[in-house]
Amino acid sequence: MLLKNFRRAALGFGLAVALTGGAQAEKVLRVGNMGEPESLDPHFVQGVWENRIVGNMFLGLTTEDASATPIPGAAESWTISDDGKTYTFKLRDHSWSDGTPVTAGDFVYSLRRILLPETAAEYASLLFPIENAQQVNSGEVPADKLSVRAVDDKTLEVKLVGPTPFFLEQLTHYTAFPVPRHLIEKHGQAWTKPENIAVNGPYTLKNWVPNDQITLIRNDKFYDAANVKIDTVVYYPQEDRTAVQKRFRAGEIDWAADFASDQFEWLKSNLSDETRVAPYLGIYYYPMNLRKPPFDDKRVRQALSMAIDREIITDKVLKTGELPAYSFVPPGAGGYGNPSMVSWMDEPYSARLEKAKALLAEAGYGPGNPLKFTLSYNTSENHKRIAIAIASMWKQHLGVETELFNSEVKVHYRALNSADFSIARAGWIADYNDAQNFLYLLETRTGPNNYSGFSNSEFDKLMVEAGTTGDMDMRSSLMAKAEAIAMEEQPVIPIYYYVSKNLVSDRLTGWEPNAKDVHRVRYMDLK
Amino acid sequence: MIAFLIRRLASAIPTLLVIITVAFFMMRVAPGGPFDEDRALAPDIEANILRAYNLDKPLVEQYFDYVGNLLRGDFGPSYKIRDFDVNDLILAGFPASLQLGGTAILLAVILGISFGTLAALRQNQASDYAIMTVAMIGIAVPNFVMAPLLTLVFGVYLSLLPVAGWGGGALENKLLPVIALALPQVAYIARLTRGSMVEVLSANYVRTARAKGLREQVVVLRHALKGALLPVVSYLGPATAGLVTGSVVIETIFDIPGIGRYFVQGALNRDYTLVMGVMIFYAVLIIALNLLVDMIYGFLDPKVRHG
Numbered sequence: 103m104l105l106k107n108f109r110r111a112a113l114g115f116g117l118a119v120a121l122t123g124g125a126q127a128e129k130v131l132r133v134g135n136m137g138e139p140e141s142l143d144p145h146f147v148q149g150v151w152e153n154r155i156v157g158n159m160f161l162g163l164t165t166e167d168a169s170a171t172p173i174p175g176a177a178e179s180w181t182i183s184d185d186g187k188t189y190t191f192k193l194r195d196h197s198w199s200d201g202t203p204v205t206a207g208d209f210v211y212s213l214r215r216i217l218l219p220e221t222a223a224e225y226a227s228l229l230f231p232i233e234n235a236q237q238v239n240s241g242e243v244p245a246d247k248l249s250v251r252a253v254d255d256k257t258l259e260v261k262l263v264g265p266t267p268f269f270l271e272q273l274t275h276y277t278a279f280p281v282p283r284h285l286i287e288k289h290g291q292a293w294t295k296p297e298n299i300a301v302n303g304p305y306t307l308k309n310w311v312p313n314d315q316i317t318l319i320r321n322d323k324f325y326d327a328a329n330v331k332i333d334t335v336v337y338y339p340q341e342d343r344t345a346v347q348k349r350f351r352a353g354e355i356d357w358a359a360d361f362a363s364d365q366f367e368w369l370k371s372n373l374s375d376e377t378r379v380a381p382y383l384g385i386y387y388y389p390m391n392l393r394k395p396p397f398d399d400k401r402v403r404q405a406l407s408m409a410i411d412r413e414i415i416t417d418k419v420l421k422t423g424e425l426p427a428y429s430f431v432p433p434g435a436g437g438y439g440n441p442s443m444v445s446w447m448d449e450p451y452s453a454r455l456e457k458a459k460a461l462l463a464e465a466g467y468g469p470g471n472p473l474k475f476t477l478s479y480n481t482s483e484n485h486k487r488i489a490i491a492i493a494s495m496w497k498q499h500l501g502v503e504t505e506l507f508n509s510e511v512k513v514h515y516r517a518l519n520s521a522d523f524s525i526a527r528a529g530w531i532a533d534y535n536d537a538q539n540f541l542y543l544l545e546t547r548t549g550p551n552n553y554s555g556f557s558n559s560e561f562d563k564l565m566v567e568a569g570t571t572g573d574m575d576m577r578s579s580l581m582a583k584a585e586a587i588a589m590e591e592q593p594v595i596p597i598y599y600y601v602s603k604n605l606v607s608d609r610l611t612g613w614e615p616n617a618k619d620v621h622r623v624r625y626m627d628l629k
Numbered sequence: 630m631i632a633f634l635i636r637r638l639a640s641a642i643p644t645l646l647v648i649i650t651v652a653f654f655m656m657r658v659a660p661g662g663p664f665d666e667d668r669a670l671a672p673d674i675e676a677n678i679l680r681a682y683n684l685d686k687p688l689v690e691q692y693f694d695y696v697g698n699l700l701r702g703d704f705g706p707s708y709k710i711r712d713f714d715v716n717d718l719i720l721a722g723f724p725a726s727l728q729l730g731g732t733a734i735l736l737a738v739i740l741g742i743s744f745g746t747l748a749a750l751r752q753n754q755a756s757d758y759a760i761m762t763v764a765m766i767g768i769a770v771p772n773f774v775m776a777p778l779l780t781l782v783f784g785v786y787l788s789l790l791p792v793a794g795w796g797g798g799a800l801e802n803k804l805l806p807v808i809a810l811a812l813p814q815v816a817y818i819a820r821l822t823r824g825s826m827v828e829v830l831s832a833n834y835v836r837t838a839r840a841k842g843l844r845e846q847v848v849v850l851r852h853a854l855k856g857a858l859l860p861v862v863s864y865l866g867p868a869t870a871g872l873v874t875g876s877v878v879i880e881t882i883f884d885i886p887g888i889g890r891y892f893v894q895g896a897l898n899r900d901y902t903l904v905m906g907v908m909i910f911y912a913v914l915i916i917a918l919n920l921l922v923d924m925i926y927g928f929l930d931p932k933v934r935h936g
Contacts, residue, residue, distance in 0.1 A: 138710065138894075139710075139712075140709050140710055140711050140712075141710070141711040141712045142712060143711070143712065146711050148666070219673070219676075219677040219680075220677070220681065221677075222674070222677040222678040222680070222681035222682075223674070224664065224666070224670060224674060224678060226674055227670075227671050227674060236673075239671075239673055239674065239677075240673040241673070291711075291712075294712050295712075310712070311721065311795075311886055312710065312713055312717075312718055312721050312722065312886060313722065313880075313884075313885075313886035313887075313890055314725075314795050314884075314885075314886035315794075315795075338793075338794065338884055339884070340793060340881075340884035341881070342881050342882055342884075344777065345777070345780070345792070345793055345881075345882050345883075345884065346793075348777075348780055348781065348784060348785050348792045348793070349784075349792045349793050349794070349884075351785050351792075352784050352785050352788065352791070352792045354791060354792055354793070354794065510661070510897060511667075511897070512660075512661030512662070512665045512897070512898070512899050513660045513661040513665075515661070515665045515666060515667050515669075516660060516661040516662070516665040518667075518669075519665065519669040528667070529667070530667075549669070549671065549672075550669030550670075551668060551669045
């Protein structure tokens with residue numbers, strides 16, 4: 103009986119396959135997204151897991167190709183004024199998914215909306231290169247003073263504070279996505295609900311069950327819909343990397359956007375083709391609090407940095423292909439040549455240790471008076487292992503007594519932002535592919551994000567000059583000079599450059615590794 | 630009985646108020662706030678956000694605002710999941726937690742009581758030892774070991790069941806999490822039942838029943854079991870509340886959209902309103918279930934009278 107039922111079921115299934123085989127079977131991409139979004143409103147998005155969703159729903163003036171290089175998006179072309187400060191965009195003839203045309207007015211509205219103080223968007227500061235953006239955000243001037251103007255329905259003019267060579271790159275970011283004014287005015291905050299939303303990108307929202315799944319379906323009104331091959335994208339929010347990996351192995355998901363580092367060995371030998379590790383625009387570093395001793399002494403900072411054997415951290419502790427860092431800007435960052443490395447990078451470790459000991463002795467620390475401080479990190483197995491390894495290098499070679507202090511992430515960053523630490527773990531992933539996005543962290547005017555409180559007038563001056571010159575080679579060399587100062591002063595200890603880690607099914611094509619780790623579904627297909 | 634109910638319900642109100650008050654202020658004492666991120670907010674932006682959520686008001690004023698909203702049934706907005714209110718999140722998450730927890734507790738009661746009774750009747754025999762050893766292991770092996778093991782065997786190696794996911798509540802998606810959730814409870818209930826059963830079997834009223842010449846089945850099921858269930862029933866109140874409000878571990882491992890995850894996610898994110906909402910919901914459930922337990926007590930044990 104059981105067998106009979108089984109055979110009947112098998113027959114039915116075969117029939118179903120035969121019937122649908124003639125037409126096109128629906129192509130469903132299932133993504134292990136590693137987090138529940140806070141919002142699908144691009145103005146409130148902050149995380150890469152949210153970008154993986156909204157980046158398929160909305161199309162900025164520029165967008166990314168499969169290798170994450172900026173290409174025309176909602177704008178089909180643009181001109182830049184000679185002083186590099188005025189951009190004029192010609193919009194592509196396209197519409198929202200409800201059929202309403204996308205106009206230059208939509209972009210004006212969107213940029214004003216994210217900057218308005220009452221919107222309270224956490225990421226608004228990314229748009230501060232636009233003239234008056236900062237003043238609008240602080241409420242000093244009304245939103246209509248923002249230098250973004252709809253010349254006509256299809257022409258948008260944006261004026262910047264200074265020439266900003268990464269501006270086109272920055273426009274691919276979700277802070278610059280257009281949002282549908284007509285729907286926000288009608289539905290208010292509820293505009294992102296599936297029944298209300300309209301998008302101008304390749305996929306639109308079908309449903310969102312909190313902590314369960316988010317489903318996107320093809321937007322037939324998308325201007326390039328003819329070239330979009332995957333019909334449906336399902337995002338699972340699961341954060342437990344080991345569990346996600348099991349789902350991947352069981353064929354329940356096609357793309358997992360991260361995996362646990364300690365699984366890398368196993369993955370390499372068992373799923374080598376599907377395990378994708380690539381350089382990622384991010385730096386893992388230890389800022390030191392320069393506002394108080396002993397870190398106000400350059401010699402102490404240099405000594406601590408020299409005594410870290412970074413190859414041990416990357417090759418023995420992490421073992422996921424990360425690269426040891428001797429500069430603050432990762433190699434390959436846009437608008438930049440080779441990063442300025444620390445001067446002692448190529449010296450053998452033993453020679454560096456001798457130098458470090460001498461520097462510490464000069465600063466007054468030694469066996470009789472050991473250097474003591476607290477090293478803080480936020481809860482994570484890797485942060486802990488790295489902190490232990492580094493503390494033991496300092497102890498063994500320099501006699502430094504490090505107290506490790508672990509706290510959960512909110513507490514950790516509250517301490518960093520309020521300068522309440524000695525030396526701490528931090529990381530930075532680029533918002534846009536440009537060296538400036540790293541170096542500005544060390545400028546005095548950056549405020550709390552400059553955790554160290556590094557303040558060097560020469561560095562600041564070079565960065566301001568780099569921000570105002572229209573000559574790209576000049577800009578790059580000014581930033582390189584600034585970085586060289588930072589590497590000599592060493593307010594932060596660079597430890598390693600990040601890598602992105604993905605599990606990508608061999609059924610999924612069109613997924614290209616890239617430094618931004620941005621992969622848009624419109625370029626993918628399922629075999 | 631009615632008077633008892635009214636008295637209990639009336640006393641629940643101050644209890645809840647104390648819980649709400651203590652929880653509200655304790656959340657705020659914890660260092661770090663909902664908007665402390667690795668990217669420090671510019672002062673203007675931080676001010677905008679705090680204003681938008683009324684977090685710039687004095688704490689006492691925020692407290693009275695919160696309680697005022699609660700009275701209107703409004704748990705407020707989530708600070709971290711902007712597109713949903715706390716009410717939405719609890720309403721969306723509770724059905725999944727209830728289905729899982731409810732099935733698990735039902736399974737645990739049936740299996741636990743059966744095994745416990747069986748062990749007690751075969752006291753100090755091989756089957757008793759076997760059941761109790763398995764039960765001991767069931768209690769000792771934690772969920773976070775059992776659940777990944779189950780997924781590895783049934784999901785990855787045998788490919789019989791999904792490794793994770795809710796699938797809109799499909800049976801195949803529920804099986805593994807229910808088992809993982811129920812196993813420790815089965816074990817615990819079996820031990821509880823056995824313990825009290827052994828005691829009850831030698832009680833005077835059971836001896837009387839036997840002396841009257843009743844069949845063993847009747848003695849055990851009608852007389853002994855009724856008495857032996859008292860400790861199990863009092864355990865079931867909080868256990869049920871615990872299970873139906875969701876297990877963080879199980880929901881995380883199986884990617885289940887229940888409300889258990891909100892406890893931990895909310896607390897780590899300092900999502901004050903979400904944590905408060907889930908906590909109040911949990912408190913109300915515990916109060917209700919304990920009330921139910923007390924009422925069942927009255928039926929099971931004539932010595933307990935609600936007057």
